[in-house]
Amino acid sequence: xxxxxxxxxxxxxxxxxxxxxxxxxxxxxxxxxxxxxxxxxxxxxxxxxxxxxxxxxxxxxxxxxxxxxxxxxxxxxxxxxxxxxxxxxxxxxxxxxxxxxxxxxxxxxxxxxxxxxxxxxxxxxxxxxxxxxxxxxxxxxxxxxxxxxxxxxxxxxxxxxxxxxxxxxxxxxxxxxxxxxxxxxxxxxxxxxxxxxxxxxxxxxxxxxxxxxxxxxxxxxxxxxxxxxxxxxxxxxxxxxxxxxxxxxxxxxxxxxxxxxxxxxxxxxxxxxxxxxxxxxxxxxxxxxxxxxxxxxxxxxxxxxxxxxxxxxxxxxxxxxxxxxxxxxxxxxxxxxxxxxxxxxxxxxxxxxxxxxxxxxxxxxxxxxxxxxxxxxxxxxxxxxxxxxxxxxxxxxxxxxxxxxxxxxxxxxxxxxxxxxxxxxxxxxxxxxxxxxxxxxxxxx
Numbered sequence: 001x002x003x004x005x006x007x008x009x010x011x012x013x014x015x016x017x018x019x020x021x022x023x024x025x026x027x028x029x030x031x032x033x034x035x036x037x038x039x040x041x042x043x044x045x046x047x048x049x050x051x052x053x054x055x056x057x058x059x060x061x062x063x064x065x066x067x068x069x070x071x072x073x074x075x076x077x078x079x080x081x082x083x084x085x086x087x088x089x090x091x092x093x094x095x096x097x098x099x100x101x102x103x104x105x106x107x108x109x110x111x112x113x114x115x116x117x118x119x120x121x122x123x124x125x126x127x128x129x130x131x132x133x134x135x136x137x138x139x140x141x142x143x144x145x146x147x148x149x150x151x152x153x154x155x156x157x158x159x160x161x162x163x164x165x166x167x168x169x170x171x172x173x174x175x176x177x178x179x180x181x182x183x184x185x186x187x188x189x190x191x192x193x194x195x196x197x198x199x200x201x202x203x204x205x206x207x208x209x210x211x212x213x214x215x216x217x218x219x220x221x222x223x224x225x226x227x228x229x230x231x232x233x234x235x236x237x238x239x240x241x242x243x244x245x246x247x248x249x250x251x252x253x254x255x256x257x258x259x260x261x262x263x264x265x266x267x268x269x270x271x272x273x274x275x276x277x278x279x280x281x282x283x284x285x286x287x288x289x290x291x292x293x294x295x296x297x298x299x300x301x302x303x304x305x306x307x308x309x310x311x312x313x314x315x316x317x318x319x320x321x322x323x324x325x326x327x328x329x330x331x332x333x334x335x336x337x338x339x340x341x342x343x344x345x346x347x348x349x350x351x352x353x354x355x356x357x358x359x360x361x362x363x364x365x366x367x368x369x370x371x372x373x374x375x376x377x378x379x380x381x382x383x384x385x386x387x388x389x390x391x392x393x394x395x396x397x398x399x400x401x402x403x404x405x406x407x408x409x410x411x412x413x414x415x416x417x418x419x420x421x422x423x424x425x426x427x428x429x430x431x432x433x434x435x436x437x438x439x440x441x442x443x444x445x
Contacts, residue, residue, distance in 0.1 A: 007173075011166050016159055023155065027148040034147075035140035038073070039116075042136065043105060046076060046118040046129040053078060053127050054120055060085070063130070065095055067112045073139045077130040095130050107133075172196045176204070188215040239263055288436065293323040293332070293357055293364055300336045301355060304344060311349045315340070318356040323364050326436040331408045339368040339429055342401040347372040352424055363414075363432045372426035380418040409433070 063077035079096055095115060097106050103120045117130040176196060190208040193201045243260045250256055301317055308315040325332065336355075343353045351371040358365045375383060384406040409416045414433040421428040 008166060008170050011170075012163050015162050015166070019155060019159060019162075023148065023151055026151060027144050030144035030147045031140050034143040035136065038136050038140050038143075042073065042131065043116075043118070046105075046131065049076060049078065050118050050120040050127050050129045053080065053129075054122060058122075058125055058127055060125065063095060071132060071135055073131075073135055075131070075135070079128050079130070080125050082125055095128075097126075097128055099126055172200065176200065188212075188218075236263060236266055288327045289329055290324055290326045291329045291332075293325050293366075294320055296329065296333055297336055297355060297357055297366070300333065300340055303337065304340050307341070307344050308353065311344065311347070311351070313344060313347055313350070314352045315344070316352075316354055318354065320357040321359065323357060323359055323435070325364060325433065327412055327433065331412055332433065335405050335408050335431060336366060336368075338401040338405045339366075339431070342405075343368055343370040343372070343427070343429075345401075346370070347426065351426075354424065359435070360432065362435050364435050366431040366433070367428065368431075369421035369424050369428040370426040371421075371424040374420055374426045375418065383418070384416070405431075 058080045060082055061078065061080045063079050065077055077095055081096060083099060095110065095117075097108055097117055097119050100106065100119050100121055104118070106117050106119055108115055108117065114133040115130050116133050116136070117128050120127040172195075176191075179191065188211040190211060191204050193204040193208075196204060240260075240263045243256065243263055246253075246256050247260060297317060301315060305315060340353065340355065347353055347370040353368070353370045356367045358367075383402050385403060406416055409431060412433055414431060417430040417432075419428045419430070420426075
C-alpha cells in the first residue's frame with residue numbers, strides 16, 4: 001500500500017531545495033561574470049602598462065616575485081629582457097615567456113602558479129606584464145561571495161514568506177477537510193463550492209453528486225421501511241384481535257398461546273419499525289421548541305403504566321425541579337418512551353423501575369434504572385446496534401429500542417451511558433442533553 005504524503009510538506013521541501021539550488025547557480029554565475037569582468041579590466045590595465053613602458057626607452061629589468069607572499073589584483077609584475085640574454089629563461093622562478101613575434105596575451109605555468117601575461121616585443125627587448133591567475137580567481141570569488149551573502153541573509157525570510165504563502169493558499173484544503181469532519185454521519189446536504197478555489201471545485205461537485213445518490217438511496221430505504229411497517233400494522237392488529245377471540249374460546253390451547261405471543265412480538269416489531277422510520281423522516285427536521293421536560297416524562301410514564309401494571313412493576317418517578325428544554329420535543333419523547341418501554345420488558349414481575357430528572361450545569365440528566373438482571377459491561381456497545389438482542393433475555397423485543405434512543409441522542413448532541421444500578425441492581429441508563437436557550441438544532445438527516 002502506497003504511503004500517504006502531505007502536499008503542503010512536499011511543496012515546502014521542493015521550494016526550499018529549489019531556493020538552495022538557485023543560490024548555488026547564482027554564486028556560480030556571479031563568479032563567472034565577475035571573472036570575465038575582472039579579466040577585461042585587468043587585461044586593459046596590463047596592456048596599457050606595457051605600452052607605457054615601451055614608450056619610455058626601457059632598460060632590462062627583472063620583477064621580484066616571492067612565492068611565499070600573497071599578492072592582490074593591483075600587483076603586476078613587469079619584466080624587460082634583451083633577446084641576446086636568455087639564460088634567465090631557465091630559472092625555476094622564471095615568469096618570462098619565450099620570445100614571441102606577435103604582441104598579445106599568453107598563458108604559461110610555473111612550479112608555483114599559472115600566469116596570465118601580456119607580451120609586447122620590440123627590436124632589442126621583450127616587454128611583458130604578468131599576473132597570477134589565482135589572484136583573479138580569488139577576486140572573482142570574493143565578489144561573487146559578496147553578492148551571495150545578501151541572498152543567504154534574506155533566504156530564511158524568503159523561505160518563511162513562501163511557506164506562509166503556500167499554507168495560505170492551501171488553507172481551503174484544510175477548511176474543506178474540517179467541514180467534512182464536522183459533518184454528522186447522516187448529514188448529506190451539498191457542500192457550497194463558491195468559497196473554495198476552482199481547482200477543487202470539480203471534486204466538490206462530484207462529492208455533492210455522491211451525496212445526492214446516497215440521500216436518494218436512503219430515502220428509498222426509509223420509505224420502504226415506513227410503507228412496509230404501515231401496511232403490516234393493520235392486518236397484524238386484526239390477526240391479534242382474532243387470536244384474542246380464539247384464546248377466549250380455547251384458553252388452554254398451547255398452539256393458540258404461542259401464536260398470540262408471536263403476534264405480539266411481530267406487532268411490537270412493526271411498531272418499532274414505524275418509530276424508526278418516523279425518526280429518519282423529515283419529522284426530525286422540525287424546529288426546536290421550548291417545553292417542560294418533567295411534563296414530557298410524566299406523559300411517557302402514563303402511556304406505559306398499563307404495561308408495567310400487567311407485570312406488577314413499580315414504575316415511579318422522583319419529584320424533580322422544573323427543567324425546560326429548547327430542543328425537538330418528539331426526539332426527547334422517543335428517548336424517554338423507549339428507555340422506559342425497554343426497562344419494562346426486561347424487568348421481572350413485581351420489579352421496580354425508577355425514572356429521575358436532574359440538572360448538571362448546562363445539561364439535563366435523565367436516568368432510568370430497573371431491578372432486572374442487568375447487562376454485562378462487555379455488551380454495552382452491542383446493545384445500541386439495530387436488531388441486537390441479549391441471548392439470555394427471552395422477553396418480547398425487537399432489538400431496536402436502544403438503537404432508536406442512541407440515534408436520537410446523537411442527533412440532539414447528547415450522551416448515552418450504561419452502568420449497573422447501585423440502588424436497584426439492574427441496568428442504569430443515563431442520558432445527558434444540552435439545555436439550549438436559543439438557536440435551533442439542525443437535523444443531521
